[in-house]
Amino acid sequence: MRVFITGASGFIGSAAAKELISHGHQVLGLARSDASADTVTKAGAEVLRGHLEDLEALKKGAKESDAILHLGFIHDFSDMPHNTAVDRAAINAMADAIAGSGKPLIIASGSLMVAKGAVATEDSEISRDPGPYDRWRSEDLILALTKEKNFRGMIVRFAPTVHGAGDKGFAKIFVDMACKNGRALYTSASARWPGCHRLDAAVLLRLALEKGKSGGIYHSTAEQGILLKDTLELIGKRLNLPAECVSVQEAAQSLGFFAHAMTMDNPTSSEKTQKELGWQPKEVGLHEDMLAHYFD
Known part of the structure; x- marks a missing residue:
């Protein structure tokens, strides 16, 4: 094609x-x-x-x-x-x-x-x-x-x-924001993202x-669903910064739109996709990838 x-x-x-x-x-x-x-x-x-x-x-x-x-x-x-x-x-x-x-x-x-x-x-x-x-x-x-x-x-x-070397999306933005703010902030202890x-x-x-x-x-x-809390704590540990759960209002002062997005609990299955298309994800997971590429 x-x-x-x-x-x-x-x-x-x-x-x-x-x-x-x-x-x-x-x-x-x-x-x-x-x-x-x-x-x-x-x-x-x-x-x-x-x-x-x-x-x-x-x-x-x-x-x-x-x-x-x-x-x-x-x-x-x-x-x-x-x-x-x-x-x-x-x-x-x-x-x-x-x-x-x-x-x-x-x-x-x-x-x-x-x-x-x-x-x-x-x-x-x-x-x-x-x-x-x-x-x-x-x-x-x-x-x-x-x-x-x-x-x-x-x-x-x-x-x-969606992660990998060269990422400029959410995961890299969270790293950059933690560096800027001196804290790895998140707004929900239970929110999960795929x-x-x-x-x-x-x-x-x-x-x-x-x-x-x-x-x-x-x-x-x-x-399917990675706790944002775990991701931000990984960022904090890697940067030697505190990871803190704060209110949306407090976080919005430095995170803007992302403070609200981080409250969304969004575990998402791809079981039907995998069966219908024969798709089998095989690359490394988010946290392993972040440790390899996101803190240079």
Whole structure:
């Protein structure tokens, strides 16, 4: 297959590009800058210049490819309504471009979209919070468009802690914040988050493209639920800093958005995903990976 990837130069996208190419697929990667284009080229992929708000570029990439991985997202927590609106516009544009083709279009979502308080499965209802963080609307959109426009739409929900060398996501942010604040802060002693190595996530994406069902929802979670308390205590111990559980209000003064996110109890199963796609995560777990790569 020739696969068009948005976010192809990103942490997960670059791993997915290499995984696909190593299994005989071709990759066309969206790149908005020279640096991103260089990353895409070094992965062995072809470059399409453009960005997530360049709808004509997105349509071109979708039309010229056999499959689409939509992994790009604007990670600016100060303006989430804009970011999620851009995401939906991108999905609409690419869906229009492949209408009637039966092509696979996979969008990225997150396990934190799923209702909290119990182990989330692929069949669990998402939490439709009316607040500014409304990325869940993209899930509803892709499933509706899949039926309406006759293509093979799917959702892959990633763990909030997709980890590996070069990570700039939640786990690395927690390390950096602890260094800045002189304390490793967390806001719940019981909140659990799933984890997954980026290379395992890349394999799942390839398998979903090759085997996934239209309307399928898949979970990229290798570890079902890691106590955030344990993660922050590991950070504190490694940095020789105190790890402290504080109120959301106190934590928000230095952690901002993350103070609220850390209260979410989000254990997430991938049992159905593993059975349906034959996915078997094999890379190291979050804490082992952090000790190896996050404190240089």
